[in-house]
Amino acid sequence: MVDVKSVANPLFLREEELRQAIEMLFFAYRDFTGGPDGMLAEIGLGRAHHRVIYFVGRNPGITVSELLKILRITKQSLSRVLSHLVEEEYITQTPGERDRRQRLLTLTVKGVELERRLTADQRERIADAFRKAGADAVQGFKLVLHGIIDAPDRDQFDVSGGPTHLPAARSGGKLVGSKIAGGKR
Amino acid sequence: MVDVKSVANPLFLREEELRQAIEMLFFAYRDFTGGPDGMLAEIGLGRAHHRVIYFVGRNPGITVSELLKILRITKQSLSRVLSHLVEEEYITQTPGERDRRQRLLTLTVKGVELERRLTADQRERIADAFRKAGADAVQGFKLVLHGIIDAPDRDQFDVSGGPTHLPAARSGGKLVGSKIAGGKR
């Protein structure tokens, strides 16, 4: 009974380690979304609104169908949330120039303000965790998360290890936060 | 326009890096839950059932109130899901021995079977990511996730870096996957 640790079956170790990861992911995500959820509730919005505001803020001028692909929900589902955000003037819709069927989505000043407040909470949490864990750990964190994400979407993330580089991701006014731009799905 | 990278404002770099982390967490969680969701749908269960089955499997004999604290939902919410799982014989309830008001929850054989199938999918995804990323990255991943989790819950996770040790976490038949055992909340 004493030597369990040293004699332990490596398969069991692995199982234990994987379960630990599963649980950490669960708790981390729960706490990660907890902050914004509170703020949103105060102004009568929900997590779904947050997601829309986030990705529109990240990709100004994004089309509805691009947004749908990122969120992986139906247009009817998005519609409820989006039209509310438009009514409340967090988001504006402008017809596409090249294709006038499109409604390009952009945050209003009010929308940017809210986005900033919501994301600040999450950024702070992540920044604290990064600071405590150190640069190497951050790199490992990204590498593992990268591997967890399904192939089509993970490619958008630079995980090469060097300092994060910038406008590459934004070049040509194309999408960030989604690999839709130029890629078939 | 050329030197943007090297002259870049470190605050902007930081912002970019943090947003990347936010998005990776979003996508990783989405894909991480996608597999089980599919299986569950086939047998008329949802993600909420999965969470209950997972934590009961992880903590055989857990009480209802302990489970509530892990899940952070109301008892009415849990009730719907839990009573369904009891009816369908995934979970059994037995009165506590020391305190007969308690209903101790345990997976049935059928429940264990389902839990195994659901978790296998997630374990595989994580294991693949771990394998691709390497041991150091795994350690960094855990360290950062640890920092993201709120103080009360994060303590249950051993993130010290050595090989995962085992029955410490299970000693005395107390809780795993929650720090409730013996701690005031």
Place this chain on the structure above:
DNA sequence: TTTTTACGTCAACCATGTTGACTTACTTTC
């Protein structure tokens, strides 16, 4: 004996996801 605790239940409501059918406007293709 009284109070507190663990658990359960009924009822109403809300947020957010789904499917399916249909419309409108615009672009693309033959």
Place this chain on the structure above:
DNA sequence: GAAAGTAAGTCAACATGGTTGACGTAAAAA
């Protein structure tokens, strides 16, 4: 120029899983 395809929206019905509030029962603790 007509036909087909695409972007977006709409209406309706439904499912899941969260919430609050009120109330009940049995057992433990004070």
